[in-house]
Amino acid sequence: MTRMAQPLSLVADVGGTNTRVALAQGGAVDPASIRRFANAGNAGLVPILRTYLAEAGSPEIAGACAAVAGPVDDGVARLTNLDWTIDRNALATATGAEHVAVINDLQAQGHALGHIAADCLRPLVGTAEPLRAASPQLVIGVGTGFNAAVVHDGPAGRLVTASECGHATLPVRSAADLSLMRFVETAHGFAGVEDVLSGRGLERLHAWAAREAGRDDGLDASAIMAAIGRCDDPVAEATGAAFVRLLGTVAGDLALIHLPFGGIHLIGGVARAFTAHYERFGFAAAFREKGRFSSLAAAFPVSIIEDDYAALAGCARRLAEG
Template identity: 30%
Template sequence: MTLLLAGDIGGTKTILQLVETSDSSAIHTIYQESYHSADFPDLVPIVQQFLLKANTLTPEKACFAIAGPIVKNTAKLTNLAWFLDTERLEEELNIPHISLINDFAAVGYGISGLQEQDLLTLQVGKSQPEAPIAIIGAGTGLGQGFLIKQGNEYQVFSSEGGHADFAPRNEIEFQLLKYLLGKHDIQRVSVERVVSGMGIVAIYQFLRDRKFAAESPDIAQVVRTWEQQAGQEEKIDAGAVIGKAALEERDRLCEQTLQLFIEAYGAEAGNLALKLLPYGGLYIAGGIAPKILPLIQNNDFLLNFTQKGRMRRLLEEIPVYVILNPQVGLIGAALCAARL
């Protein structure tokens, strides 16, 4: 058995997991702990505290999934003054082999470790085992990535596809684009500004300001508080509140917001699928989809996913899944560590 350390490192929260593995496909969790990242000056003291509390031997290998780009085995967290370097971490933690990977790449590695109950099938399609796999996930931002089969394993590639241009397709989306350009005084709008947690709030603000429906007092208070907290590290999750109200069908403006959000989400997933033709499956990750699952399951997501003119039949053959396991990134980090 090999002792491994997996980590999901974010600007707000750091989750560490100690696992045992006998091969690269089977892992067993021994101990897990969560920490508030800003309470520590660096990752090293968190890991040291974690291993001391776990009361175990030093792991042989470690992989940390980082919310940000990895450049030459180093990472600087976007919302935290941490600079991580694999050589320094190996030396200070006395762990022989350490890898840093992008958090969405970790999701890619984690797919192979998921069980049947961790997935919900939106579209069965016609799976091709040797074909690429695509991942898209709306959460705080919009992650995109893909996997390519090489021998018996998949190689995982992250991307910055969430920062591609938002492409409006109808009158209301053109109005949304113009609204965002003016509101933020910017020259372009990325798809992440629409398909993400902040995108849900942006769509709500657009529909509110254009008076598409009346605003209820309780939701209005939440959104006003969110607007006043702009720029703060921690603030109320207005997107989650809007999504919950839409799911419960108790607020017309929130329902319209999620309708537009899901249509844009499906369309962008379809754009990614056109570029990769992922007959190995398109996986929807991120924290939003599981929370609004009944809304994702209705026909609007898949309708907009496949609504690509002459390419419609191609997209109807791509298997589409929603990842339900919130720890897919940790699973991926552990499986990546096992490969080191």
């Protein structure tokens, strides 16, 4: 008996800077079909998808899922760092798909857990105890923006909850933190986590560190990371140390809120850029510095996801799971 070919799905990872699009079958992404588009110069997601499908030979699409870097409310997503709105109806019209979903990009990363190659998971903070397979997991994204999602696996399947925790208040534990908060809040009247722990946030953090040192530097994120890597600039060193300490603090706070005994996973370009610097800047110590609850914080392992296409895989799994 000849097996019928599984229907095609279209999956898209819509970030603040770029959009990745691919085809999938049976919950698996076709690596050869992946394409990346710059968001600049495009009026929205629909023209990108139409271009992609035309160049792919206009295949028949049964399902479509878009992971969006912004809040999603009743199937309507608004990008946090780009003036785009994406909804289910537009996604269905652009692709011809009957089964469509619009989810937050961190939710997509959560759906990808368990479907990421082992060599794309780099351990960062270990624990003395083994992972608890049925326990919640936490995905924390640090890139153009900052956000997190919690992953719950149960008898009814996987549930990945959405949030916008990048816009929670930046933690303040010292006079230096208060100075940073006052510096950052001049831009929008409020100092949120994402205002420091993101690509643009890194630039604000460096500008603050430069001011504290009596300098007037204006470096972009890539130049700042290069300076941190050289280990020869006091302002860059102060920037890196503050960034890693604050990321450890926020990640530890999220861990105590959600109790992810199944593991914590850092994703995103900025999170990965700091891979060589977490240990020397004390990420683990900042993550576990929770007073009498430090031993509880030490029970949560942390890894880095080194897979640029994990969100696409998560979209494919989301469609396959129904």
